[in-house]
Amino acid sequence: MSTSQGAPRSHDAAFELIPWLVNGRLSRGEQEWLERHLGECEEGRREVDGQQRLRSAIRRDESNIEYAPQASFQKLWSQIEASERRDPPDAGIDRSVDRGVDPDRPARAKFRAALPTHRWMAAAASLVAVGLGLSVALTWRAQSPVRAAQYQTAAAPKAQPDRDGQIRAVFSPTVTVEELTRIVTETRLTIVDGPSDSGVYTLAVQPGRDLPVADALERLRRDPRVRFAEPVVAPSRGPP
Amino acid sequence: MTSVRTGDDRDPGGAGVESANEGELRLLERVAQGDRRAFQELYVGYHRRLARFLTRLTHGYPIAEEIINDTMSVVWRKAANFRGQSQVSTWIMGIAYRRALKSLKRESNATHVPFLPGDEDAPATDPTQRTYELHEWIGHALAQLPVEQRMVVELTYYVGLSCQEIATIMECPVNTVKTRMFHARRRLRTALPPDERVADGGRE
Numbered sequence: 001m002s003t004s005q006g007a008p009r010s011h012d013a014a015f016e017l018i019p020w021l022v023n024g025r026l027s028r029g030e031q032e033w034l035e036r037h038l039g040e041c042e043e044g045r046r047e048v049d050g051q052q053r054l055r056s057a058i059r060r061d062e063s064n065i066e067y068a069p070q071a072s073f074q075k076l077w078s079q080i081e082a083s084e085r086r087d088p089p090d091a092g093i094d095r096s097v098d099r100g101v102d103p104d105r106p107a108r109a110k111f112r113a114a115l116p117t118h119r120w121m122a123a124a125a126s127l128v129a130v131g132l133g134l135s136v137a138l139t140w141r142a143q144s145p146v147r148a149a150q151y152q153t154a155a156a157p158k159a160q161p162d163r164d165g166q167i168r169a170v171f172s173p174t175v176t177v178e179e180l181t182r183i184v185t186e187t188r189l190t191i192v193d194g195p196s197d198s199g200v201y202t203l204a205v206q207p208g209r210d211l212p213v214a215d216a217l218e219r220l221r222r223d224p225r226v227r228f229a230e231p232v233v234a235p236s237r238g239p240p
Numbered sequence: 241m242t243s244v245r246t247g248d249d250r251d252p253g254g255a256g257v258e259s260a261n262e263g264e265l266r267l268l269e270r271v272a273q274g275d276r277r278a279f280q281e282l283y284v285g286y287h288r289r290l291a292r293f294l295t296r297l298t299h300g301y302p303i304a305e306e307i308i309n310d311t312m313s314v315v316w317r318k319a320a321n322f323r324g325q326s327q328v329s330t331w332i333m334g335i336a337y338r339r340a341l342k343s344l345k346r347e348s349n350a351t352h353v354p355f356l357p358g359d360e361d362a363p364a365t366d367p368t369q370r371t372y373e374l375h376e377w378i379g380h381a382l383a384q385l386p387v388e389q390r391m392v393v394e395l396t397y398y399v400g401l402s403c404q405e406i407a408t409i410m411e412c413p414v415n416t417v418k419t420r421m422f423h424a425r426r427r428l429r430t431a432l433p434p435d436e437r438v439a440d441g442g443r444e
Binding site for chain 1: 280287301308312397405422425428
């Protein structure tokens with residue numbers, strides 16, 4: 001909006017500006033001019049009053065709605081991970097994102113492109129920093145972005161035999177490293193892998209502990225800080 | 241001269257807006273480096289704003305959520321390309337707006353909700369009922385507006401953007417924003433309950 005100081009402005013021009021006087025986003029010059037006009041315009045003052053009530057009603061309406069942003073965020077990351085499983089990065093990953101391609105490409109391509117190698121390396125570096133004892137594994141991960149594509153899920157057609165007795169878990173994003181370590185330790189589990197880029201940890205019963213996996217799983221599921229916990233399903237052996 | 245209490249008593253277009261943008265710029269820089277936590281923080285910070293205005297636009301949260309995630313996936317991968325030529329909020333809302341328009345076109349979901357005042361003409365006397373009634377009236381009244389007018393109202397009164405910022409988001413001249421707002425105000429004036437109606441006036 002231009003403010004031509006000194007130029008006569010009409011009543012209509014004043015009416016046009018009223019919504020942005022009400023929401024507090026006029027420039028200082030526009031606000032001063034409009035307030036001078038309103039000082040002499042009863043109709044304008046009534047409009048300001050009416051628009052203030054409209055704005056309040058619209059904003060009050062909003063207070064009745066509850067959203068779940070964390071759940072939506074997890075959904076987005078699940079989509080990214082699912083996309084990566086379908087289209088492993090080493091099988092022709094679309095890296096054109098870094099060259100500034102059209103953002104209106106289909107969503108699948110975007111999700112593929114959303115995980116260039118440098119993101120994996122950044123994720124790995126941050127995890128090493130929190131000292132979870134996974135530095136060796138994560139360095140390997142940083143050098144091998146393909147690995148996530150081989151990540152197992154319950155729906156995966158095949159699982160690796162050495163995953164028997166393990167648990168896959170996702171913790172609340174607000175859980176600190178210290179809390180996470182305490183949860184795992186108190187459940188007599190140990191972290192054997194993760195987190196994946198979507199925050200999935202792979203846990204196993206601590207060596208020497210005679211603890212059924214089902215018990216550990218139950219404890220995890222009772223903990224409100226654990227968003228998700230499931231056993232890693234053993235591979236189907238098929239017919240003999 | 242009269243003094244009008246505006247917005248949330250914040251400095252109009254001033255330090256508060258600048259400070260918020262600086263904070264978001266720092267987050268965006270971390271997102272460009274692949275910092276997932278920064279991305280999550282930005283996501284959560286924008287989710288409510290986007291959910292509200294996209295739900296209004298698309299008439300449903302499930303579609304709004306799809307558009308939010310579509311929008312934020314663009315933010316994730318394009319963060320490094322952001323050059324600061326606009327506010328971060330303007331950039332993100334602009335992406336969401338264009339995504340929403342595409343979604344509406346694709347879904348042919350831009351039909352307006354029919355507004356049937358019926359027996360609700362009589363104003364409620366109970367405050368709780370009255371709030372609910374006004375909520376319903378506002379929802380219906382906004383839904384009756386053409387998409388572009390509805391968006392200008394939402395971006396002005398819910399999101400709290402300036403006329404110039406809205407013009408940037410909607411990729412149109414500032415005067416077009418003013419005109420859309422003007423017509424929206426006229427339509428809302430007649431759609432709201434009698435005791436909530438705003439003053440008549442201004443140009444024809």
